[in-house]
Amino acid sequence: MSESFLSDRVVLHQGDAREVLRAMPDASVDSVVCDPPYALVSIGKRFGKAGAAPAKHGRDGLYARAAAGFMGQQWDTGETAFAVEFWAEVLRVLKPGGHLVAFSGTRTYHRMVVAIEDAGFEIRDQLAWVYGSGFPKSHDVSKAIDKAEGHWRGRSGAILESTVGQVAKGTEYERTDKGAPVTAAAAWEGWGTALKPAWEPIVFARKPLDGSVAANVLEHGTGALNIDGCRVATDDVLRVGAGLMPVRHVPEIPRGRSGEVSADRRYRNAGAVDFAALPGPRGGSESGRWPANIVHDGSPEVVAAFPAAPGQGGGISGGAPSSLISNVYGDRARVPSANPRSDTGSAARFFYSAKADAHDRVASQHPTVKPVDLMQWLCQLITPPGGVVLDPFAGSGTTGEAAWREGFRAILIEREAKYCDDIRRRLRLADRPAERSAVAKAKGKVSEDHGPLFGGSTPPWPEGARPQDLRPVRRSGRAIGPIGLKR
Secondary structure (H helix, E strand, O other), rough: OOOEEEOOOOEEEEEOHHHHOOOOOOOEEEEEEOOOOOOOHHOOOOOOOOOOOOOOHHOOOOOOOOOOOOOHHHOOOOOOOOOOOHHHHHHHHEEEEEEEEEOOOOOOOHHHHHOOOOOOOEEEEEEEEEEEOOOOOOOHOOOOOHHHOOOOOOOEEOOOHOOOOOOOOOOEEEOOOOOOOOHHHHHHHOOOOOOOOEEEEEEEEEOOOOOOHHHHHHHHHOOOOOHHHHHOOOOOOOOOOOOOOOOOOOHHHOOOOOOOOOOOOOOOOOOOOOOOOOOOOOOOOOOOOOOEEEEOOOOOOHHHHOEEOOOOOEEEEOOOOOOOOHHHHHHHHOOOEEEOOOOOEEEHHHHHEEEOOHHHHHHOOOOOOOHHHHHHHHHHHHHOOOOOEEEEEOOOOHHHHHHHHOOOOOEEEEEEEEHHHHHHHHHOOOOOOOHHHHHHOOOOOOHHHHHHHHHOOOOOOOOOOOHHHHHOOOOOOOOOOOOOOOO
């Protein structure tokens, strides 16, 4: 079953992604942005209990006999995300040079990436999504030792004397400020079994090119990254471009090259990769910092984890020795002195930041909703103008909304009926900010008097408007990125 939303720019297929993909034509999508199940259960649980029949392989049911996964979700299995056959289908429907970004868990990332690579993708990089909202799911070793001896201490309770020695049932303790170990567990007080989760890996892959990058881009529109469109905005004055030496100049003097011996010289004219300086203003791009392979949620905890990073450590005295590379690049005019750049703060400002809130969730009960801002950044990074974004694990539909807000089209696939309802709600509210805000504030307690909001067709765009005109998600007191992503 398929449905269209937002003037037919987003299509939702309710069903198994493996079956839906088989019906799609070759080379029909420009990018893939998805958040597959992480399969955060043990191998033993995924394959069944001891004595169970061996699990079958491949399309016959690899990982199919799974126990409940993340937060008890039966869908959190590896039957698709770890299957080479599945990613081979994704590769088939993706255009040559098309990029794939897929989230994963730190414990199961390797299985997904191997399957993606074995399906024929080139692994280009790994991104890290860093956040401060993780909760440690650790096993208290000291309490476990007491429990094994029949002493149930609870979360922070002391054993009732009347129940000492009885079989632990969970009712043998009283609440106190601190439950003291009863047995040899005292030697293991403070020991656990897990760290606090604070990041998720994202595989960054590409379908092999059809010839060179230039030829592929001209033929298919894919194969390149939208660097300028995804730069990290900053109020700092960027005086150093990629691959260049720091420029010595007085901040008050414009960064032109007039007066330099090399002002009109291009140092190398051959080759596809050219790191040589070009004639024109010195310094980095005024549109922002080059996008990095780290993104974060901007939370105080994450920002505090980055070191303080001044933009320039010291001033220029004017008495520095002559440049050792003057014979290569040409002489530069010496300046008498220059004050250091004044930008300071956490190094977190060098990376793109996106925060999740109730507006992102839109009353969805899905346990792994990603920020719309983050998904917009990823869609824009790897999708050509007017392209089609595929998400075979749509979840709450953030990829679909993100693609639409960036002016793209989207194909969403979701198997679970309750999450398809979440997607329908999200997409029907996408261009209705007032009603969306009301739903977010009500935490899903939506009245039944919304009329056509949950039925009928989506109203057409206002005359002269385009999807990208509604791109910013306006939230009070919240910016996209640490300072605001320039778009």
